[in-house]
Amino acid sequence: MFDVRSPIPFEQFMARALHDPEHGYYARRISGVGRRGDFTTTPMLSDAPAKAIAAWAALAMRETSCRNLIEIGPGEGALAAGVLKFLPWSLRWKTRLHLVETSIPLTQRQHERLGKRAIWHRSMTEALAACEGSAAIFSNELVDAFPVRRFQKTALGWQELAVRFDGQRRVEETLLPPATLPGSSGFLTCHPDGQWIEVHETYHRYLTAWLPHWKSGRMLTIDYGAAAESLYHRRPRGTLRAYWHQQRREGVEIYQHPGHQDLTADVNFTDLEAWSQPWANVRRLTSFGKFLQTHANPGHALLAEDGAGGAFLVLDQECRH
Numbered sequence: 001m002f003d004v005r006s007p008i009p010f011e012q013f014m015a016r017a018l019h020d021p022e023h024g025y026y027a028r029r030i031s032g033v034g035r036r037g038d039f040t041t042t043p044m045l046s047d048a049p050a051k052a053i054a055a056w057a058a059l060a061m062r063e064t065s066c067r068n069l070i071e072i073g074p075g076e077g078a079l080a081a082g083v084l085k086f087l088p089w090s091l092r093w094k095t096r097l098h099l100v101e102t103s104i105p106l107t108q109r110q111h112e113r114l115g116k117r118a119i120w121h122r123s124m125t126e127a128l129a130a131c132e133g134s135a136a137i138f139s140n141e142l143v144d145a146f147p148v149r150r151f152q153k154t155a156l157g158w159q160e161l162a163v164r165f166d167g168q169r170r171v172e173e174t175l176l177p178p179a180t181l182p183g184s185s186g187f188l189t190c191h192p193d194g195q196w197i198e199v200h201e202t203y204h205r206y207l208t209a210w211l212p213h214w215k216s217g218r219m220l221t222i223d224y225g226a227a228a229e230s231l232y233h234r235r236p237r238g239t240l241r242a243y244w245h246q247q248r249r250e251g252v253e254i255y256q257h258p259g260h261q262d263l264t265a266d267v268n269f270t271d272l273e274a275w276s277q278p279w280a281n282v283r284r285l286t287s288f289g290k291f292l293q294t295h296a297n298p299g300h301a302l303l304a305e306d307g308a309g310g311a312f313l314v315l316d317q318e319c320r321h
Helices: 010-019 025-029 048-064 078-086 104-117 124-130 201-213 251-255 269-276 288-295
Strands: 068-072 096-100 119-121 136-140 149-154 157-165 171-175 196-199 218-226 241-244 247-249 262-264 280-287 312-319
Touching: 010 025, 010 149, 010 157, 010 201, 010 262, 048 078, 048 136, 048 218, 048 288, 048 312, 068 078, 068 124, 078 096, 078 104, 096 104, 096 124, 104 119, 119 124, 124 201, 201 269, 218 269, 241 251, 247 251, 269 280, 269 312, 280 288, 288 312
Parallel strands: 068 096, 068 136, 096 119, 136 218
Antiparallel strands: 149 157, 149 196, 157 171, 218 312, 241 247, 241 262, 280 312
């Protein structure tokens, strides 16, 4: 799969490494989420995220009169189980929980945890059809799992990264000639020559495929990242990195063990707002720490603005229909 003799855009390499049906990290190789898994997400560390999302979901479903709750990319199902647990009893028994998952190993773990308390779907289009378009939707650390395009600013303008592997699987990076750029606020921010940036264009395509089928409800997106103007502050190499058994890896290390390690990049929330604008209005964009404030004890590690509380953002949107 990774014997690539001719240069291909980095996005194609990342897509194969993460999502190839036979060899991709998420499709087959992921060994789990948590202390013994490949990586840990914030809901594995505390009940506070589940409590905060449950409070948001209760308000969202009451405001929009919908009874369907969808989580996209639910990992091992811990967050979904927690959200159900902390929903008010009067609402919990009415709520239909839908999980959208493409990973076979993770789907199996979700079934073990949730049993008959959820309905599974392979796509958002399928899930929304089951909900007749009316749902409160949430995701945690979903966007960062999508392949990215990488660009470097040069004297010629923005040039896209391509990669090839020789017979010994050694990587060679090259820059493609300047071409039409994807729609991203990252290119509008003033950057010095040499700066690298990432664009989650695959997520853009993903959003526009299913958002027209969303008819009513609210949507909550939680991920690590920032607005465009501050995303690459003091990050000349961009935000791309890999995680190998919970160890952060950068540079040429991201090409080692393809299909066996996670690849990720920070999320440009300015792009998320712009890409969803035809179908969704922004209610609030806030830090993770502020989102959790009323659901975690003072001094809790997840509240710290110089830690996860500031590194993660929470985007709350409502359906424009």
